[in-house]
Amino acid sequence: MGFNEKVHAYIAGRYYIHLTEAFGRRGEQAFLHATQYYALQRGRRMAQRAIRDGAELTQASYNYYGEWISTEDVKKDGTANVFERDAQGNMVVTVCPWYAQFKAMGLTDAGALYCSDLDASISRGFNPALGYETVQTLHESECCIHRLKSGDIFEGSDKGKFPGGIKDFEYHCAHIYWSFREVAASIFKEEGDDVGKAVLVDVELEYGTEYADSIRQYSDTNFNVID
Numbered sequence: 001m002g003f004n005e006k007v008h009a010y011i012a013g014r015y016y017i018h019l020t021e022a023f024g025r026r027g028e029q030a031f032l033h034a035t036q037y038y039a040l041q042r043g044r045r046m047a048q049r050a051i052r053d054g055a056e057l058t059q060a061s062y063n064y065y066g067e068w069i070s071t072e073d074v075k076k077d078g079t080a081n082v083f084e085r086d087a088q089g090n091m092v093v094t095v096c097p098w099y100a101q102f103k104a105m106g107l108t109d110a111g112a113l114y115c116s117d118l119d120a121s122i123s124r125g126f127n128p129a130l131g132y133e134t135v136q137t138l139h140e141s142e143c144c145i146h147r148l149k150s151g152d153i154f155e156g157s158d159k160g161k162f163p164g165g166i167k168d169f170e171y172h173c174a175h176i177y178w179s180f181r182e183v184a185a186s187i188f189k190e191e192g193d194d195v196g197k198a199v200l201v202d203v204e205l206e207y208g209t210e211y212a213d214s215i216r217q218y219s220d221t222n223f224n225v226i227d
Helices: 005-023 025-052 059-064 072-076 097-104 108-126 169-207 209-216
Strands: 082-085 091-095 132-136 144-148
Touching (some): 005 025, 005 097, 005 108, 005 169, 025 059, 025 169, 097 108, 108 132, 169 209
Antiparallel strands (some): 082 091, 091 144, 132 144
16 A cells, blocks of 8 residues: 555544644644645645646636546545536535545544535635535535535536646645644644654554655655646
8 A cells, every 4th residue: 555545634634633632622723724724735736737838727727737636545445536416516425535534533523624625725725716615524414515606616527637737645645744734833833843743653653664754755845836
């Protein structure tokens, strides 16, 4: 197994645990803020690639410039994303590896908080005028429902994704780790940075030294810009 969606969710889940144990309600608020900060960075990178290529910041471009595709790991274990269009044109998600991982960790509250704003924040980073909304999540309902105020949430999705924008999950796991650590340290100073250190220890214990070392190598990466 390599870096994948579940490792990504594990990192978020461990941040939730350490932040809320150390800081209570403020830790929960910091977790949501870190989720938004992380997601906005992803959306802005997508927008930068679109603008570079002369593409308008439409929903079709948002779908095309998305940075990830399902890994073979989650395809094999049956937790890769499954979604469809409902009668109202919404995206209905019935299977999700992030949901599966949060559930396995007993972190329904963390998953609900994370998933309630993640995709909407990615979209806001890309183009806030699109009006992306997450109506409900699997953590609290039988499915996730995503909708778009400005048009068709599936617009252009039949084109697939821009190959040059896809990032592997080593990158995505390092991004969520370092962006959350940056927020935690900004808010709670040394105690917040200690939370980040504790999460990396958790990663090493759960997945091995190689995973933790890979994340460490991204410590100086500027996740706000494209390469």
